[in-house]
Amino acid sequence: MGGESGGPTPSDSAPAEPAKPESLTITWLAFNEGTGEGTTGETTLSHTEADGDFRVEFSANEVDGIGAASQAGAWNASIISTLLLGQPLEGEFRFETSGRVDGPSAGALTTAGLIALARGDEFLDGVTMTGTINATGTIGPVGGIPEKLTGASDAGFDTILIPLGQRNAPDHEGTTVDVVREGERLGVEVIEVGDIYEAYQHLTGQRLDAPSLDTDPRLDNASYDKVAAQVNATLGRYDSALSQFNGLAPEMTSVLTSFTDVAATAAARARDLQQQGLQAGAFNSATQAAALMEMLYAGGNLMTPLLTQGLPGIETIVTQALDIAPAETKVFALLDQLSTYTPQTLADVEGLVNAYALTFDAYSLLIFAQQRLTVIQETYEAGGYTDLELMFTDLVMPMLYAELAEAQVTSTQALFELGRDNPGGPIDGDVELAQVGDFFRRGADANFAAFTEAFVTPQAEAQGMSNDALLNALANVDLNVAAAVTQANIQPAIADYIGEGEPNADYATLGYGLNNFVRNQLLVDKYYNNAVLDEAFNVVDFTWDAVIARATDLGRQHLATEVELLREHETEPVISIGNYEAASLLRSGTPAEQFDALGFYNGGFVTSRVLAYLGGFQRVDLGGEGAESAP
Secondary structure (H helix, E strand, O other): OOOEOOOOOOOOOOOOOOOOOOEEEEEEEEEEOOOOEEEEEEEEEEEEOOOOOEEEEEEEOOOOOEOHHHHHHHHHHHHHHHHHHOOOOOEEEEEEEEOOEOOOOOHHHHHHHHHHHHHOOOOOOOEEEOOEEOOOOEEEOOOOHHHHHHHHHHOOOOEEEEEOOOOEEEOOOOOEEEHHHHHHHHOOEEEEEOEHHHHHHHHHOOOOOOOOOOOOOOOOHHHHHHHHHHHHHHHHHHHHHHHHHHOOOHHHHHHOHHHHHHHHHHHHHHHHHHHOOOHHHHHHHHHHHHHHHHHHHHHHHHHHHHHHHOHHHHHHHHHHHHOOHHHHHHHHHHHHHHHOOOOOEHHHHHHHHHHHHHHHHHHHHHHHHHHHHHHHHHHHHOOOOOOHHHHHHHHHHHHHHHHHHHHHHHHHHHHHHHHOOOOOOEOOOOOOHHHHHHHHHHHHHHHHHHHHHHHHHHHHHHHOOOHHHHHHHHHOOOHHHHHHHHHHHHHHHHHHHHOOOOOOHHHHHHHHHHHHHHHHHHHHHHHHHHEEEOOOOOEEEEOOHHHHHHHHHHHHHHHHHHHHHHHHOOOOOHHHHHHHHHHHHHOOOOHHHHHHHHHHHHHHHHHHHHHHHHHOOOOOOOOOOOOOOOO
16 A cells, blocks of 8 residues: 655755655555465565665564564565665665564565665555565465455455466365456456566556567677687586496496486587577586586496495495595685686676685585485494495485585586686776675575475475475485575685685675575575475476466566676676576476576576676666656
């Protein structure tokens, strides 16, 4: 509903402009699982400047009035609204809530409210919405829509916005309800919306321009040749590892066939992209293929004694696998190499930040594998394994992850060479790097909290498992989960190793924050919003096909727009263009591949937006009735 007006009085010499409201009150919709009823509540949003810091504060009139999932959603809305508007990565956001709310379903409404507050717009009377918010502004699915509709009608609303694809939504008894027709019966117009741009027009009556795609970004000629050489070298790594793998015992190669198929698909995709002249995307796919095949050869070679000797060979295998010292040495040698590099341009920053991010990923996988292997060793020593097949099943993924970590170090070195020393604009010396990194670290934490509260906890309860057990099961099939679970725990150790105030420490923090912000958001997009999982937690389908299509379309448009902006400022973002090109094939693939495409688009967009911020030319075109014009 409408916000309260306030603000400074215009000077006598300046033309009068509408004053921006100091706060805006939104009315959110909730579903009470205990009563099976829809309810409403209010949150008053405010945003004030806070030089050099980004803060989110909560105030409630009920004990536990704002649940953990809702707090995570508010953090996410604050961060996403800031990113979409291109505003400075600082400020104090305050959420004063009346009633009890817990869940992420007010995320899109909150994001729209914060954008309206920044632009000086107000919400129209009688309009509200339900839906989560995703990194590029797409609106994610929610539950309890029929009940929320009734609650909104009882509260006097005449227009309700719901996520795209949820016209036919189940009520709390499992009966599918056409909520558009039900809305007509209640005198409420129900409108499906796919993104924040579409929703904003309905909520405020004002236009919020979405990014447009004029042309697909392509590498310049110099970068094309540089990347093409790396593609050939990386595919050479794949071919060499494949030849070594084929030399292993047939009993081992047959066991790992499903994994080799994934690597072969990635290699074929790389060669397809290479043939089309999409060298940056080819490098991404070739890197995946090479790392996977190197992992399979090393892991298969290590595990062969288990097949040839049976259980007696386990001690040798586990002892060798638990010795992570050689791989750790490679990780920290790469960190040392990165610390000695001084970025001169924005393109150098892209290479450095991405290299730090992938180095942290490699170390995270290594530690994750070590922890799982330690548990297996303890179980074996306690006599918990009498069946070879069960033992082998438990060993496969952590041992492969350990080998993948080492292969990823090699791939990261190649990516660093690829991303650095390309044409790039100057770095704005006035930007506080530590503040930017901390901004995304907090966003990563908020997204992981949302993933845990909205998906992991309820799913674990439904499966009769602990949260840790469910996360371990997911980690066995999803590298992103394995990295996310471990990375927050190892980040302090890496920070201590790099040293506060040491060269590139702030770039390392930025790499950690950016990578985990995007990754953890994708976990929410995938597991909470839209993935259909099989019994082993593999992604096999979508709940809402229209949602993934809108998300990838908008992500593609956002990334292309940011690449164009960087090029206008003489910066060639080779790695971001690689994300764009790799996603161009993945977006028409399997459900799992389409989520990967979304991750590529989102990662490229957020990184490119940060490069613009570091260059001092981020978009700040707020528009709106009471907003200032962009510089």
